Amino acid sequence: MVGVAREVVLEKVARIEGLLNLAVVIKEGKVIETRAEALEGTRLLERILLGRDYEEVPDLASRMCGVCQAIHRVTSVQALEEALGVELPEQLELLRELVAIGGHLQSHILHLYFFVLPDFMGKSSIFELLPSHEQLIRRVLRLKRIANAITEIVGGRAVHPVTPVVGGFTSLPSRPKLERALSLAKTFRDLVKEPARLILSLEAPEFERKTAYVSLKGDGGIPLLRGPVTISGRGEFRPREYEKYIKYITESYSMARHYTLSDGSEYMVGALARLNNNHPHLSDGARELAATFDVKFPSYSPFDNNRAQALELVHFAERAIDILDTLLESPPGRARVSFEVRRGEGVAVTEAPRGLLVHHYKLDAKGRVTLANIITPTAQNYKNLEADAREFVTALLERGAEDLERKTEMLIRAYDPCVSCSARFFREH
Amino acid sequence: MRAMGEKPRVGIFSMSSCEGCLVQVLNLEDKILDIVGSVELVDCRLLGVKKSYDELDIAVVEGAVMSDEEERELREIREKSKILVALGDCACYGGRFLFKDFKFEGAPVDLPRGIKSFRADPLDKYVKVDYYVYGCPIDGSDFLRLFKELLMGKEYRPAPFNVCAECILRENECLLDKGIPCLGPVTRGGCGAVCPTFSRRCIGCRGLAEDANIDSLIEIFTKRGIEVPEYLWELKERIGGGRRG
Numbered sequence: 001m002v003g004v005a006r007e008v009v010l011e012k013v014a015r016i017e018g019l020l021n022l023a024v025v026i027k028e029g030k031v032i033e034t035r036a037e038a039l040e041g042t043r044l045l046e047r048i049l050l051g052r053d054y055e056e057v058p059d060l061a062s063r064m065c066g067v068c069q070a071i072h073r074v075t076s077v078q079a080l081e082e083a084l085g086v087e088l089p090e091q092l093e094l095l096r097e098l099v100a101i102g103g104h105l106q107s108h109i110l111h112l113y114f115f116v117l118p119d120f121m122g123k124s125s126i127f128e129l130l131p132s133h134e135q136l137i138r139r140v141l142r143l144k145r146i147a148n149a150i151t152e153i154v155g156g157r158a159v160h161p162v163t164p165v166v167g168g169f170t171s172l173p174s175r176p177k178l179e180r181a182l183s184l185a186k187t188f189r190d191l192v193k194e195p196a197r198l199i200l201s202l203e204a205p206e207f208e209r210k211t212a213y214v215s216l217k218g219d220g221g222i223p224l225l226r227g228p229v230t231i232s233g234r235g236e237f238r239p240r241e242y243e244k245y246i247k248y249i250t251e252s253y254s255m256a257r258h259y260t261l262s263d264g265s266e267y268m269v270g271a272l273a274r275l276n277n278n279h280p281h282l283s284d285g286a287r288e289l290a291a292t293f294d295v296k297f298p299s300y301s302p303f304d305n306n307r308a309q310a311l312e313l314v315h316f317a318e319r320a321i322d323i324l325d326t327l328l329e330s331p332p333g334r335a336r337v338s339f340e341v342r343r344g345e346g347v348a349v350t351e352a353p354r355g356l357l358v359h360h361y362k363l364d365a366k367g368r369v370t371l372a373n374i375i376t377p378t379a380q381n382y383k384n385l386e387a388d389a390r391e392f393v394t395a396l397l398e399r400g401a402e403d404l405e406r407k408t409e410m411l412i413r414a415y416d417p418c419v420s421c422s423a424r425f426f427r428e429h
Numbered sequence: 430m431r432a433m434g435e436k437p438r439v440g441i442f443s444m445s446s447c448e449g450c451l452v453q454v455l456n457l458e459d460k461i462l463d464i465v466g467s468v469e470l471v472d473c474r475l476l477g478v479k480k481s482y483d484e485l486d487i488a489v490v491e492g493a494v495m496s497d498e499e500e501r502e503l504r505e506i507r508e509k510s511k512i513l514v515a516l517g518d519c520a521c522y523g524g525r526f527l528f529k530d531f532k533f534e535g536a537p538v539d540l541p542r543g544i545k546s547f548r549a550d551p552l553d554k555y556v557k558v559d560y561y562v563y564g565c566p567i568d569g570s571d572f573l574r575l576f577k578e579l580l581m582g583k584e585y586r587p588a589p590f591n592v593c594a595e596c597i598l599r600e601n602e603c604l605l606d607k608g609i610p611c612l613g614p615v616t617r618g619g620c621g622a623v624c625p626t627f628s629r630r631c632i633g634c635r636g637l638a639e640d641a642n643i644d645s646l647i648e649i650f651t652k653r654g655i656e657v658p659e660y661l662w663e664l665k666e667r668i669g670g671g672r673r674g
Contacts, residue, residue, distance in 0.1 A: 015477040017448055039498075059632055063524075066449025066566065110455065118477060125477035127465055141458040148456055156627035158456060159449045159566045163627045170628040420447055 005032065010405060012039070013412050014124070015115040017067050018419025022389060022412055023253075029397050034389040036382040038256035038419050049372040054080050054166060054341070054363055057372075061359065062160045064374065065421040067110065069160050070103030070151055071224075071352040072359075072374075072421075078225065079359040080166045082346030084367075086339045091332035092168045093225070094323045095154055098181070099161060100224045100350070101316045101323075102151030105188065106144050106158070107353035108271075108309045111416045112199050113140040116306055119410050120202045140195055146188045150320065153181045168336035175331065182324040189285065189317035199310035200293040204303035204414075205407050207392050211266060211384055213273035213298070214246075216351050222278045222315060224351045230277050231261065232298070239349035242358055246380065256422035259380040266383035269355025270416065271308035272299065283318035286311045302388050303414045309353075341367035352377050354416050379422040381415050437486035437580065440472035442506055444492030444499045445549070446524075449566040450517035451475055451491055457569045464576050484509050487579060491516040493523045493549040500555055507556035514575065514585075515551070515558045518565040522636055523551040560585045563617055565634035571619060588619030591638040592631050596622035604630055605649060610658045614649070615641035633664070 005027040013020050019039035025032050045064055049057055061076035062069040074096050081088070088096075113136075114126050123129055130137060148158035153173050155161025163169045173181065216223040217230035228236040229245070237245045246267075248257040261267050275282070279297035282290065290296075295307050347360045355377030362371035392411055396404050443451060454461065468487070471480040488510035494500050507513055515521045552558050562571050562585075571587070578585045592613035596603075604611040604625055612633040613625055624631050637643075643665045650657045 012474060014474050014479065017475070019443075019474075056632075063447050063449070063565070066447040066452040069447065069449060106456075110452075114455070114476065124479070125473075127470065127476070127478065130462070137462075138459060141462075144456065145458045156629070157623050159453050162624050162629045165629075420445070 008405070010409060010412070013409055015118070016413060016417050016419065017065070018417070018422070020412070020417060020419045022385075022408065024389060024393050024408070026393070026397065029394075031390045031394045031397070034386040034393070035251070035253050036258075036385050036389075038254045038382075038422055046372040046374060049361075049369050052369050054084070054361075054367040054369065057361065057369060058165060059160075061374070064376070065418055066159060067107050067418060068103060068352045068354065068421070070155060071100050071350060071357060073155075073161055073164055074100055074225065075348045075350045075352075075357050075359045076361075077164050077166055078348035078350065079346040079361050080363070081339075082348060083344035083361055083363050084166065084339050084342060084346070085344065086167055086337060088168060088337060089332065091327060091330065092335075092337075094327055095169065095172070095332065096164060097225055098320060098323055099151055099155045099164060101320045102147050102155070102158070104224070104316055104353045105147035105313060105320075106151070107416075108313050109140055109144045109147060111353075112306060112309055112313075113137075113195065115416070116413055117199070119406070119413065136195065136198070139191060143188060143192055143195070146184050146191075149184055150181050150188075153177050153184075165336070167339055168334070170335065172332055172335045175328070178324060178328055178331070182321065182328065185317055185320040185324060189314065189321065192313045192317060193285070193289070196289060196310040196313050197293070200289065200295060200307055202306070204301065204306070205392075205410065206301075207303065207388075207395065207411075208300040209302070209388055209391050210300040211268050211387070212261060213276040214261075214267045214269050214356055214380070215273040215277045216349065216356070217277050218281070221281050221319065222274055222312070222351075225348075229349055229356065231267065232273075232277055239347045239358075242347060242349060242360075242375075246375070248375075248379075254382070256379050256382065256419070257375075258382045259375065260383055266387050267380065268302070268384045269377045269380050270305050271312050271353075271355075272302065272305040273355060274351060275299075275308040275311065282311060283315045285318050286315035289314055302384075302411060305414045305416065309416070341365075345371075354378055354381075354418055356380060376418065376421040378415075378418045381417065382422070385412065385415055385417070436467065436469040438471050438482055438484070439468045439487045439489065440482075440485045440506070440510070441470070441475070441489045442472070442491070442502070443475065444490060444503065444520065444552075445495040446492030446517065446519045448475065448491065450519075450562075450564070453566045453569050454572055457573065460569075460573060464573070467580055468576070482509075485511065487512045487514065489514045489516050490552055491520050493519040494552065494555060495549055503552060503555055512559045512579065513552070513556065514560045514562060515553070516562050516572075517567045518563060518634060518636065519549070520552050521558075521561045521563055523549045523554075524565070525549075525551075561587060563587055563635040564620060568620055588617060589639060590618045591641070592616045592618045592620065592622050592625070592635075594618050595620070596625045598622075599626055601625050604628070605653060605655070608653060608655050610650060610655050610661070612646075612661070614646050615643055615664075633660070637664070 021037040023035040062073040213232040216227040276298040358375035360373040611630040613631040617635040
């Protein structure tokens, strides 16, 4: 077959959120092209938001994604608050972080145990693991329930929470509810260690490719809601400046926008990027676990995104405990601060479970949306996934690997893609 | 259903959506193990299940139809299935009650791959739907009830009452009394009145209750000095009430 290109298409990859094909074009034993093709219908959410009252935005923005809806809601609220000049007291900010953490924990559990683990056990679904690993599966289902319960206590509902609104919350959890959340967070921390160890002990395919890692960066902890954005090895930017640093390209083969840095190079967002940039601030329990399994950051293996998520399960459980301790010591006073509707513009950049998330809105004097732009983590990762797949599959071909498709699917899954959030084509200009 | 002793074959499918309804199913936690134990799940991409089969006893479909390919896939699913269930508002209504009608004439939308127009259609625009599970997202308990009833060979019926019914049972203070434009009186219940319970107005996500009286709600708003919100006029217009009067 010398000189003839052949194309391998991994169709509608299973166990990821949404529909994605990965096309790999091979010529003379080398991969010459890869295409991450988002197949989901374009849901045009930004267009739907135009003309809407600012109060309606968080309900709609949360419908971007059924897995990471909590952070979409919180991020949209934050961006609108910036547009309206609203500043929250510390306690309400902490409650928002708690909503985000509940979302992160349940999303990581879903990804690591429902989607990733079956690959490593030679199975195609979590249910096939039932006969041999019933205890483990019952435990991760329980962990998922606990994470959801934390979101519910603060957010009112686990999927598409209802309480976070511009200016604060519609209602605050009572003291007994916060105590309950604290005990749940402690149970989560204790129960998650063993399943986290399991993920850390898995032997992933060997592969490294250094890229730019983009995430929020803070002075302490792993920031989820505030802070400057860091591009590893290149410096920082403020949320408001995002358009100068990341830009989109339209690929004819994909229903999603793809993003690059301003110089056209690809970059990675997600748990691995967060830990590559913030690893000195891992919580004690997470750091201990990383040391036990000799996990080192920065890591240039995309497969380590799974390990980074496992460490985050412990880290964010411990962070939730700290937050709840603080809130029980000095409870929030008012649920909502007052503000006036006015013309304005706001950008919020946060960390969704799958990485950097941008919400950007302009409001007119009546508080109606005149511009909406949302950049999801998966859309930002496509170019990096394509570049990784190019090198990874070439290396597999050189080694004569037999299960090329399965291993390539494992690479895709390590990114934890969320295709339905990413598939939105709308151009304001 | 299958012969005695044989488990009914079930497939779970997604059209375009946020997949939040399916996430709600996964959020049933260990109760899904009971369902999985009582049926044979033969097709579910999200969970990596893909067995070969000729026909399904129950097909559960979430999401709205947004492309020709999805339309084709939906028709294929219908042909193979004895019972087809629309899961969530996108499948039941095309998501209209939350997202309203999509009117994008002249909108600068740049669509890839030769797609000419935008649509978000409910499943029953193309195929017969046997059961509707409403909600954005669905409530897990409705999904459990659906399976219990279907497995017993019974009919599944969505909640016949409005949001107020459950709100009153929870002894919530009425938001209308506080001057908040809550859509509870005209909205299909079954959600446990989650929004009003957390002091949020009902946004009507489950669609209109069977006996919804929009005129009466507009009257209530007016009497209490609540400005009638634009979406209520839109709702009235959609069900054919004529605008403002």
